[in-house]
Amino acid sequence: MNAPALRRDNGAVQGESILSLEGVTRRFGDVAAVDDVDLAVRRGELFSLLGESGCGKTTLLRMIAGFEIPDSGRVMIDGRDMARVPPYERPVNMVFQSYALFPHMRVAENVAYGLRQEGMSRSERDDRVNEVLSLVGLSDLANRKPDQLSGGQRQRVALARGLAKRPKILLLDEPLGALDRKLRERTQFELVNLQERIGTTFILVTHDQEEAMTMSDRIAVMGAGRILQIGTPREVYEYPNSRFVADFIGAANLLEGEVIGVEAGTAWIRLTATGTLIAAMSDARVARGDRVTVMVRPEKIQTSREPRSGRPESGQNELSGAVIDIAYLGDMSVYHVEVADGFRVQVAMANRHLTDEPPITWDDTIYLAWHPGDGRVLSA
Numbered sequence: 279m280n281a282p283a284l285r286r287d288n289g290a291v292q293g294e295s296i297l298s299l300e301g302v303t304r305r306f307g308d309v310a311a312v313d314d315v316d317l318a319v320r321r322g323e324l325f326s327l328l329g330e331s332g333c334g335k336t337t338l339l340r341m342i343a344g345f346e347i348p349d350s351g352r353v354m355i356d357g358r359d360m361a362r363v364p365p366y367e368r369p370v371n372m373v374f375q376s377y378a379l380f381p382h383m384r385v386a387e388n389v390a391y392g393l394r395q396e397g398m399s400r401s402e403r404d405d406r407v408n409e410v411l412s413l414v415g416l417s418d419l420a421n422r423k424p425d426q427l428s429g430g431q432r433q434r435v436a437l438a439r440g441l442a443k444r445p446k447i448l449l450l451d452e453p454l455g456a457l458d459r460k461l462r463e464r465t466q467f468e469l470v471n472l473q474e475r476i477g478t479t480f481i482l483v484t485h486d487q488e489e490a491m492t493m494s495d496r497i498a499v500m501g502a503g504r505i506l507q508i509g510t511p512r513e514v515y516e517y518p519n520s521r522f523v524a525d526f527i528g529a530a531n532l533l534e535g536e537v538i539g540v541e542a543g544t545a546w547i548r549l550t551a552t553g554t555l556i557a558a559m560s561d562a563r564v565a566r567g568d569r570v571t572v573m574v575r576p577e578k579i580q581t582s583r584e585p586r587s588g589r590p591e592s593g594q595n596e597l598s599g600a601v602i603d604i605a606y607l608g609d610m611s612v613y614h615v616e617v618a619d620g621f622r623v624q625v626a627m628a629n630r631h632l633t634d635e636p637p638i639t640w641d642d643t644i645y646l647a648w649h650p651g652d653g654r655v656l657s658a
Contacts, residue, residue, distance in 0.1 A: 296321040296446060296479050297342065302351035304337055311337040313503035314351070319447075324473050324480045326490040329500035330526075335483045338500075339449050342481065344368050356446060369446040375455045377436040379424040386411070386420040389439045396443070410438040413472065430461050437469070447479045454489065466492050487527055491515065499523050515575075517561070521656050524573040531579075531623050533572040533653075537564050545655050547572055551621040556595040558653035571656045576612065576626035578652035581638065582645045594647040597623060601642045613638060615646060 297319040304312040312334045319325045327335040340346040341353055344365035353360045360368055371392075379388050386407050393403045411417045414434040424432055433453060440448050453469075454462045470493050473480050484490050490497050491511040498508045507519045518524035521532060535547040538555065545560040547570060558572045586596055599617035606629075613625045623646060638644060 294321055295319060296356055297481070298352075298354040299338075299342075300352040300354065302338070302341060302348045302353065304334075304341060304346055305349050310503045312341070312348075315503075315505055317498060317505060317508070319479060319481060320495075322477045322479055323495045324470065324482065324493060326482045326484060326494040326497045327500060328484055328487065328490040328497050330485060333500040334503040335500050336451055339372075339451055339481065339483045342447070343370055343372050343449055370449055371440040371443055371445040371447075372449040372451065373436050373440040373453050375452040377424075377432050377456075379432060379435060379439075381424050384421050384423055385416060385427070385435050388424070388435055389442050392439065392443050406442055407438075410442050413441065413476065414438045428461075429457050430465055433457065433465060434468075437472075441476070441478065445478065447481060450480060450482045452484055453482070454484075454486075462489070463492075469493060491527075499526065501526075517654065518573065518656065521571050521573075524571075524654070524656060529576050529624055529626070531574045531576065532656075533574065533623075535570065535572065537566055537568045537570055539566055540564060544650060545570070547655070551618040552597060554595075554597060556653065557650035558595075558655050559651050560655035564655060564657055568657065573654045573656055574623075574648055574652060576624045579623070579625045579646050579648045581613070581625060581627065582647070583642075585645050586647050594649050595653065596645060596647045598643060598645045599623065601638060601640055601644060604638070604640060611638075613644075615644060617646070 295318040297317070299315050299317040302312055302315045303310060315338065327338060329335050337346055341348055344360065344363065355369060380391065383391070389407045389410060390403050393406060398406070407420075408417065411420055414437055416431065416434055416438065419427065419431065424435070427435065433456075436453070454465055457465060466489060482490070482493065494511060496508060496510055497514055499506045499514060501522055507514055507523050509517070514523060514527050518527060524530045525532060533549055533556070534551070535549040535556070538546045538548050540546070540560065543559060544557050545564055546555060546557055548555055556572065564570055585598070586594060597617045599615040601613050602616050602622070603614035605612040608629070610626050610628050613627070614622045615625060616622050625646060
């Protein structure tokens with residue numbers, strides 16, 4: 279995965295919280311699907327819950343919606359405790375992965391369904407439906423039925439239905455999972471632009487890292503029912519707080535070793551696999567003799583056919599090895615380099631020029647270098 283795209287600055291997300299979870303736990307038998315979670319989501323934010331299947335993210339979303347009741351803890355929406363508030367009275371709405379459209383109803387009727395259930399007058403209902411269909415670009419398709427729409431159009435109908443009741447929070451449970459890759463990528467940006475225009479708080483559940491990185495103001499990475507890290511896409515990618523997060527978000531080289539010394543935020547580590555001494559930035563509290571992992575992203579590593587020792591840039595870390603695997607991805611090439619028996623380092627290089635010669639190929643010996651500031655010490 280490439281380094282993440284960044285959303286435009288959204289001043290609305292810097293203010294007060296609209297959702298607060300306080301010590302929320304939900305058990306199914308002996309298993310804690312959600313385990314003592316504290317979380318605050320800001321008003322107007324597009325916030326993602328990201329994690330593997332079974333990590334608790336959908337259960338957490340369902341507790342916000344009111345479809346699951348916490349065993350302990352509080353769900354506060356706009357300062358109000360939702361413990362005894364049924365789903366249909368909460369100021370939220372939910373968009374499901376399956377879209378759950380009524381096949382016998384036209385697009386406009388699907389969008390109007392919840393409004394009709396609330397007893398809204400026909401004229402007001404029609405105005406609201408026209409408003410949200412215009413927002414999602416489906417005004418011309420109001421009289422079609424779901425089987426006459428593409429997957430992307432059905433997704434936008436579900437989104438329009440979710441927005442029709444003007445919820446304070448829109449919950450999206452894997453909303454793009456049924457779309458093919460190109461359509462999913464295009465729809466991601468459409469959703470982001472729509473959310474920025476209307477200012478409604480979106481909470482997105484996804485297992486897709488690129489989706490979360492592309493769309494979110496902030497991301498909560500979940501594992502085993504707990505929140506492991508919360509931050510902007512840049513923060514969780516560049517500054518993971520654990521080995522798990524580093525390995526889960528994008529591609530990462532995880533180099534294990536022993537701390538030889540620490541000075542002014544820089545740790546010196548002797549790598550276990552090669553015996554090489556490297557330097558890396560350390561925000562963690564580490565001391566001489568500690569066993570640690572150093573994360574280096576593949577795109578941070580530079581390659582050369584000659585060692586850099588003795589050059590002005592020789593203050594960089596350096597390893598060498600043989601190329602054993604190559605993946606050509608069009609915009610970039612990924613190389614797996616064996617730097618020690620059974621230990622490989624992954625390198626990602628942009629394919630900038632058609633005339634780059636000679637290309638790196640299998641069994642070539644190459645030298646890998648990166649700046650100490652591009653490596654992060656992970657103590658967990």
